[in-house]
Amino acid sequence: MARSERASRMEELPSPVDLSGMAGRRTWELSGGRRQRVAIARAPAAEPQVPLRDEPFAALDALTRERLREEVRTLASTTGPTVLFVTHSAEEAALLGCRVLAMAAGPGRVVAEVPVPLPRDPGTDVASLRGDPAFAALRTEPAAATRSPVAA
Structure with missing residues (x-):
């Protein structure tokens, strides 16, 4: 993507995830929550067909996690693409998903x-x-399905 297009996209994206005023900051100057917001905002900028979010809130404190869940719900309703969201939290899956796929281990x-x-x-x-x-x-x-004999 052209540098000029990147700059205009950066201006569009920070507002939905509350990054206003952070564009000039370096990664090490951002809190963990802000880094996660950057990751959330960055994905639609690249316009992937199916973005993958692998445990994006796992390392966050409960308050930041709750705020980011709300921001993801808002983004999902406005941007529209399918997102593959991996989580070990059934609550998170229920709040953010339109369908939940429960997986068994190995393989x-x-x-x-x-x-x-x-x-x-x-x-x-x-x-x-x-x-x-x-x-x-x-x-x-979903948890009950992973414990069933069929899942073993």
């Missing part, structure tokens, strides 16, 4: 596919989602 294989019937719009209150019976099922069904 990794899909043992269950669970659709997520929860609202996808960014205005949805996450606290109300956590109280939804469908959310409770989404937190247990």
Whole structure:
């Protein structure tokens, strides 16, 4: 991508993930949370067909993780591409996914596919989602599938 195009994309991307004023900073000057935001913002700039997010929130504190989940929900509703999101958190999968694929270990294989019937719009209150019976099922069904004899 041309340098001029990169510059204009950088100006477009920081606002959805709250990086305003950070464009001139070096990597070592950013907190862990800001580095994760850069990674989230960088992916759509390259326009991959299916971006991969492999445990992007694993090393973050709970408050930053919660904030970034909300930002990812907002980005997903506005940008639209499919994202392959790998996580060990059933709650995270339920909050961010439109379907959950549960995998068994060694060799990794899909043992269950669970659709997520929860609202996808960014205005949805996450606290109300956590109280939804469908959310409770989404937190247990994938894990139960990995423990079944078929998964072994």
